[in-house]
Amino acid sequence: MSETIIVGARIWDAGGAAPFDGDVLVEGNIVRAVSRSSGQIPQAGRQVIDAKGMFLMPGLVEGHAHLSFESVTSTEDLISPPPEEHTLLTARVAKCLLDHGFTSAYGASEAKLRLGVAVRNEVDAGRLSGPRIRAGSLEITVTGGLGDESKLHNPRNPPALVVDGVDEMRKAVRLCCREGCDNIKLDVSGDPFYPNIPAHATTMSLEEVRMAVDTAHGLGRKVNAHARSIGSIQNCLHAGVDVLYHCEYTDEKTLDMLEAAKDRIYVAPSISLFHTMLHEASPWVTPDVARAMGIDKLLEESRKTHTELRKRGIRHLIGGDYGFAWSKNGTNARDLQFFIDYYGYTATEALRCATRNGGALMTAGNGAKLGEVKEGYLADLLLVDGDPLADVSVLVNADRLALLMKDGQVYKNALPAAGSPAAARTQKARVAGVRG
Numbered sequence: 503m504s505e506t507i508i509v510g511a512r513i514w515d516a517g518g519a520a521p522f523d524g525d526v527l528v529e530g531n532i533v534r535a536v537s538r539s540s541g542q543i544p545q546a547g548r549q550v551i552d553a554k555g556m557f558l559m560p561g562l563v564e565g566h567a568h569l570s571f572e573s574v575t576s577t578e579d580l581i582s583p584p585p586e587e588h589t590l591l592t593a594r595v596a597k598c599l600l601d602h603g604f605t606s607a608y609g610a611s612e613a614k615l616r617l618g619v620a621v622r623n624e625v626d627a628g629r630l631s632g633p634r635i636r637a638g639s640l641e642i643t644v645t646g647g648l649g650d651e652s653k654l655h656n657p658r659n660p661p662a663l664v665v666d667g668v669d670e671m672r673k674a675v676r677l678c679c680r681e682g683c684d685n686i687k688l689d690v691s692g693d694p695f696y697p698n699i700p701a702h703a704t705t706m707s708l709e710e711v712r713m714a715v716d717t718a719h720g721l722g723r724k725v726n727a728h729a730r731s732i733g734s735i736q737n738c739l740h741a742g743v744d745v746l747y748h749c750e751y752t753d754e755k756t757l758d759m760l761e762a763a764k765d766r767i768y769v770a771p772s773i774s775l776f777h778t779m780l781h782e783a784s785p786w787v788t789p790d791v792a793r794a795m796g797i798d799k800l801l802e803e804s805r806k807t808h809t810e811l812r813k814r815g816i817r818h819l820i821g822g823d824y825g826f827a828w829s830k831n832g833t834n835a836r837d838l839q840f841f842i843d844y845y846g847y848t849a850t851e852a853l854r855c856a857t858r859n860g861g862a863l864m865t866a867g868n869g870a871k872l873g874e875v876k877e878g879y880l881a882d883l884l885l886v887d888g889d890p891l892a893d894v895s896v897l898v899n900a901d902r903l904a905l906l907m908k909d910g911q912v913y914k915n916a917l918p919a920a921g922s923p924a925a926a927r928t929q930k931a932r933v934a935g936v937r938g
């Protein structure tokens with residue numbers, strides 16, 4: 503079994519402790535020991551990585567991944583690519599996420615049923631570079647719901663399975679499970695992109711959501727829901743949905759219901775899409791168009807709801823809906839700053855959403871532990887040239903990720919070779935930078 507020691511890093515373990523200097527021993531794919539002073543773990547016979555001056559932390563987890571979205575500007579970009587090209591696109595995005603420090607991607611949904619499944623299988627087999635993937639399904643929606651853009655006179659092929667009633671729902675969920683999806687995605691509310699079904703509308707019935715959850719859980723899968731309206735959030739909570747996305751509209755009763763379920767559910771606000779639509783999406787979406795769609799009001803609702811949910815101890819996930827032309831996959835760590843600016847998180851708490859919360863979700867129910875730098879945890883680790891606790895934006899820049907380890911394997915090592923003059927110079931500068 504391969505044994506690697508990462509020596510002398512400033513370690514942030516995501517478990518609540520203040521950062522400390524020490525060494526980390528990785529055996530196979532597991533963190534075997536973490537020492538709080540350097541030199542305690544014998545180095546003989548082990549690969550040694552000199553990480554003095556570097557910040558060591560768990561790999562990031564994208565909580566709402568769309569691996570099959572690359573510079574999307576309209577629904578057409580999800581429908582038109584043939585499956586062959588779309589699979590290659592999905593593989594590219596998976597690699598892009600890993601290159602940017604995301605060692606895990608919890609799949610929200612994909613544009614075609616098996617895109618996430620195929621790429622997950624290739625990554626797991628070691629034939630493609632990518633994060634750990636829980637493959638999202640095709641979205642499941644209802645007639646007239648999110649994704650169903652057909653008209654009677656003009657039927658369209660939706661990037662979704664359109665079902666009505668519990669029998670059709672049962673069949674759709676079983677189909678997604680048969681084809682290998684890990685996470686089933688339900689569109690339970692409306693959306694500002696669809697004037698007929700605004701974000702505060704509830705499109706999927708409690709009975710349909712309940713059937714989806716019971717069927718998916720029976721087959722050992724998780725259920726994610728697009729839920730912006732009060733009614734949709736309540737339907738999801740009554741039915742036992744695992745991961746709730748967006749959740750802009752709430753009232754006191756809904757907040758209480760979310761809080762009561764906080765040890766069971768995870769919530770990803772997916773703030774970046776609306777923030778960038780309002781401020782950075784020209785020429786595809788101008789600020790005027792975004793305001794006409796009500797995006798500014800939804801952002802305000804999101805701020806209110808998720809600030810309150812933070813105070814109530816909800817397990818938030820970062821990430822969400824990256825993959826548009828104006829919020830590209832690869833920039834997903836921007837969510838850390840959005841969590842600070844919109845929801846009042848500290849850098850440390852935002853980073854815990856990105857690591858500890860996401861890791862717990864990725865491994866929930868499978869016996870493994872992920873998302874912290876602790877003995878017995880899976881070895882997904884980043885060495886950062888900078889201090890994310892002082893400035894979370896360093897994590898957006900892939901060049902600042904000096905070392906990337908996934909499942910105990912070094913995927914990227916841009917540390918200067920030990921003993922070189924460059925190493926000595928960089929190390930001196932880094933020590934000054936991290937401590938300063």
Ligand SMILES: [Zn+2]
Binds near residue numbers: 566568610822823
């Ligand atoms: Zn999404």
